[in-house]
Amino acid sequence: MTELSKTFDPAELEQRWYAHWETNGLFRPDRPGAEPWTIVNPPPNVTGSLHIGHALDNTLQDILARHARLQGKDALWVVGTDHAGIATQMVVERQMASAQQKRTDFTREEFVAKVWEWKEESGGEITQQLRRLGCSMDWANERFTMDEGFSKAVLKVFVDLHKEGLLYRDKRLVNWDPGLGTAISDLEVETREIKGSFWHLRYPLADGSGFIEVATTRPETMLADMAVAVNASDARYTHLVGKQIKLPITGRLIPIVTDDHADPELGSGAVKITPGHDFNDFEVGKRAGIAANAMLNMLDAKAQVVQVSDGLIPAELLGLTTAEARKAVVARLKAEGFLIAHTDKDGVEHDAEPRTIQTPYGDRSGVVIEPWLTDQWYVDAATLAKPAIEAVRSGAIQIVPKTWEKTFFNWMENIQSWCVSRQLWWGHRIPAWFAEDGSIYVALTEAEAQAQAGEGVALRQDSDVLDTWFSSALWPFATMGWPEETSPTLHGRYPNDVLISGFDILFFWDARMMMQGIHFMGDVPFKKLYLHGLVRAADGAKMSKSKGNVVNPLGLIDQYGADALRFFMAAMESQGRDIKMDEKRVEGYRNFATKLWNACRFAQSNGIVASTHMEAPAAELAVNKWIIAETIGCVQAVDLALADLRFDGAANAVYQFVWSRFCDWYLELIKPVFDGDEKGSIDPESKLVAGWVIDQILVLLHPFMPFITEELWHAMGPREYDLIVAKWPMADARSLDPAASKEIDWLIRLVSEIRAARTEVNIAPGTRMQMHVRDADAETLARLERQATVIARLARASVVQDAPGGGALQVVVDGATFVLPLEGIIDLAVERERLTKGIAAAAKERDALAGRLGNASFVERAKPEAVEKARADHAEKSAEAERLTAALERLG
Known part of the structure; x- marks a missing residue:
């Protein structure tokens, strides 16, 4: 067991653990006989750098990939980059312009060579940034849309579609960008x-x-x-x-x-x-x-x-x-x-x-677009769309959230022919050759085109390249080795299990993958399509450089750690709704990581170590039976949420369990009692149970916060394997004891009510009080007897038989009234006066705010944020008045 340092430093352990995982091939699918599970990453532009949208998209994918791995599946997360025809050519041309050079100063081949040189030296910065986010991608098989195997697939699709009459050349109006040409x-x-x-x-x-x-x-x-x-x-x-x-x-x-x-x-x-x-x-x-x-x-x-x-x-x-x-x-x-x-x-x-x-x-050049009449290559998208539409209607592809189906059908049922040619030098050059008489020959190679044309016919290859989205539409199967039918990767990996995508590329990419995948593979490219929302600025505005409200995820990782940013993304992702950026929430999840860190330090100092069994230990104590049941309930909640792709539900379930049930209550309930100068010790049963619960927490939390959980996994004791390849917990209901759970829930409610009542009337936290109970049934009395020591320690209240007269606090839990005498502890008259004044002040503000909100002119004319603040303030003052009134009534 490695002793944990007093402070949690994300930066050091993130770098160390990511290098360990990648070096040891732990992201690679290598489980013969296991159920295959596959997801492909939307290939970011090779020119790109990590933005907040990437952080959301890739966090959600990594959660699913790590979860599948923990479930024992042979998980493959395909990674790669897109050659980004327009964007990359712009980057290289700008670089050349700084040296007073133009693209046309070079031959096409020389310019393309320069782009490849740039790609090798400067391209792919984003892949290093994805590592910082913790993405468990199969880097050993990283793909690029211009690599040799992928290019072969692109050319075959073009030629085959042309043979089938689904791709043709036509003179039509196009959106012409005069800036990009x-x-x-x-x-x-x-x-x-x-x-x-x-x-x-x-x-x-x-x-x-x-x-x-x-x-x-x-x-x-x-x-x-x-x-x-x-x-x-x-x-x-x-x-x-x-x-x-x-x-x-x-x-x-x-x-x-x-x-x-x-x-x-x-x-x-x-x-x-x-x-x-x-x-x-x-x-x-x-x-x-x-x-x-x-x-x-x-x-x-x-x-x-x-x-x-x-x-x-x-x-x-x-x-x-x-x-x-x-x-x-x-x-x-x-x-x-x-x-x-x-x-x-x-x-x-x-x-x-x-x-x-x-x-x-x-959107890239910023110049006015001209409708321009030119000869271009088109794909018959209307024909290819029909099987994709049917796949969604039949449920072969499930779109989550389902509300996006209407948008999908509307666009697909009215889809126009897709112009796939671009007047660039960087990209997949169109495999078509022109003869002087106007004849066009489409073939995989120039030799095949020449054979079609006949000897002596001079041919000139089309100078255009294919739209980047044409090649990326093949991503789910071209990355798996297609068109090589013998590819071992292809079989069992297609269709992919799920695709995570921003809704903004539903038609750019997702729909086109459906069309091409069904046409060439005879099956859907993925079984589920999850569409997430946008990450917006704190005020709900769309982020843009011109507004100056863009958030750099790498800066957030530097400040709070990757785990905190990842957890924020998961906890805020609610079935496709847009996310408002809130740095305070990110900071809060960094605090959550610190709380877990300190809980494990407490465990270490009290002899709690890693568990040696998947199953829950045998337990006799009610508190241990309760925490085992709570753990099982958390596993069930996370399982259900992830099955429904409710990332927020899964994250919040584990958060509430770790923070509230385990750290705030269980560790307090089993904490050793101090007797004079001697520190007591936690009983052996609780040590075993606590060690087991920590293990379950680390596994449950790993998909969301991989770095801290891997560190704590090894710190808690010797392990046979890394956490990334551990086993997902089983929600075994056989361990449940309803009676024990009810007793500890009652205990927590009682202690919470007493603490709240004491706080409301300004009783110092360390003040010890007596407590008498009225109207208690036999079960409550038995619980009081069993839990008397814990109540005395956590609520600073000792049970006595007779209640002295005078003022007292009164707390009601499950029909029983718990009376805490106040004589000699506080000045009742002063406290009643304080509470009465507080009630009056809160009620006055509450009523004033109610008046403003009842004024139609204010609600209609004021800024929405002002109205929202008034509503929030009204709710706060109403709650304050109710709380103080209840406190006054408790004084008896």
């Missing part, structure tokens, strides 16, 4: 409210018979207009349908068409249609019979104006940015009389009316 997904676009303008334009009919009015927030796009749409039911325009408009500036002739997109109730009821630069207009254009390859594209990859196919954009507008083109187009329209002025409420004319416009921005 690539297409991005809808999920990578953030919408901001921007102050803008709404211009009203007069488009002349080609026959000179009049004008039609349209309105737009983007007048520059009229350079690529291809139609004006009106609603077929709009009688104002029936006679104009089929006629042509001669556009200002370009002189292009465009038709007036009918389409339901035009709402007669909005504006003039006529809408300009620019199918090459607006998603709604693209669909209108298709319905009007305009082929995608005939749609006009007036912007280049940097969102600068270029000439369109009919050559009608004036030369002086070419090369302008969208902002510059807007000013120039508005100026010309105004000069030529095609701009309709807007008159404000004061009668003043303006070129446009002010509008707040929902504007799309790239």
Whole structure:
């Protein structure tokens, strides 16, 4: 047994134990014949560093992994990083820019080599940070989405989907990021409210018979207009349908068409249609019979104006940015009389009316996103989604909490084709080759593509790479060795048991894993999907660098230890609800760790050592029977909570048991009695029971607080194995003794009531008192006799037969009244006066707060936090008034 130091220092033991676990291969699945259990880590970006969301996500996963290991399962937690195409290329390009270099100064191969060099030297910092959090991942088999085996799986999926007609090339509008020079997904676009303008334009009919009015927030796009749409039911325009408009500036002739997109109730009821630069207009254009390859594209990859196919954009507008083109187009329209002025409420004319416009921005580049017409690769997500939808409906995949199912179904049932190509150099290069005649050959290798094309046909490989989410969608099976069918890891590890994920990547990643996993493996990728909430700032606001409210989990670990942060995350995670960051709570769980540490120091000093048996020791004393029953109850509560993925329920069950039942009560109840200068000793039975309970606590608490529990496990005595691979406790109800439990529960309530009553009337803690009991039944009297010594020690109250007269405290427990005379202990008159004044003051504040809360104006107009504080203060003052009133009544 190693003697514990007086102070608990998390930093030293965290580093020591993590190195021990990893060096000894204790995270590796190595239990032949045991039930396999598998979870995969959402691969963090190789560019990333640990943020508070990672801390939550990985804590929850580690709790499940360590729990499965303790249950005897062959637990595998797959770890790896994502190559993060856009993010990584941005990091390396910024690094090059500091040396006055550009990506285009190098060949593609040279640039990719530089990225690999950066990855080896600087990438993967987050994996070291995950170790600091205590994550028990299988580091010996760490994966990377660009490693050779994984890349082979990615290419096979692309080729197979293409052969099956589920992946194809098409010309469509995409979200184009001019800053990054690539297409991005809808999920990578953030919408901001921007102050803008709404211009009203007069488009002349080609026959000179009049004008039609349209309105737009983007007048520059009229350079690529291809139609004006009106609603077929709009009688104002029936006679104009089929006629042509001669556009200002370009002189292009465009038709007036009918389409339901035009709402007669909005504006003039006529809408300009620019199918090459607006998603709604693209669909209108298709319905009007305009082929995608005939749609006009007036912007280049940097969102600068270029000439369109009919050559009608004036030369002086070419090369302008969208902002510059807007000013120039508005100026010309105004000069030529095609701009309709807007008159404000004061009668003043303006070129446009002010509008707040929902504007799309790239979440990484921060630039305005342009709808842009390009050729891209698409996956038929609607077809792949159907089996995934059915898997959730049938229960083959259980989403927890179930409330997320509605969101899942709504998105999946309305899913659009998935654009999977990106215009980057870093990533999985698309395995497609183009011939000069426009033919495309998709194959695993260039040699296979050449064989398809025939000898002598010059081929050029597609320069695009695949969307990062395309490769990470294969994570549950590509990490297991697929497509190698002989892979020993694959069998028994797919499907995974559970996936832990933030709700914010439900569609980025989780749904796509379902689609790809079911399609290629013929089974769901995981049996359960647990979606947790976000970690928010203390005031409930979303954390962001711009707000300055981001919390660094590594700083919290430095200050309070990883165990305290982990326990906070578990205790606050309530089935997907967002978590408010509360550093005081983290500090409180550090105090919890210290309390357990001190309890084990107390045990050591009193000869309590590690247990040698899984089963509870035989017990005769009621206090020992009680703590054994309490331990079993705690095991049952934790088992049920973890089975339902109620992390808060499991954490709080073990917290309450350790702090209240074991430390605050059991150790006090068995504490040796001091007799003069001599210290008594704990009886042998209680030593055995206490040692067993500590062992159960350490195992139960290990998934949540792995470092301190491993340290205490070894400190309590010699062990055959480390705690990380110990056995989970059994909730054996055969050890229960209801009568003993009831007696100790009664004892705790009695002592608590006496202590509270003494405190309320200002009796010093060390003051010894006499106590008389009235109306007690035979069972209560028997309990009083058996527990008299403990009551005298913990409540400072000795049972006497006769109660002297005068003022007294009165405490009622289970129908019996316990009377504690106050004569000679306190001045009753002074105490009654103090309590009466306290009651009046608390009641006055309570009533004033009730008045404020009853004022509808205050409740409606005050800040929510002010109303909440008033409610909390009212509840506090109400409780105080009740408590003091009860104390006054007790004086008798």
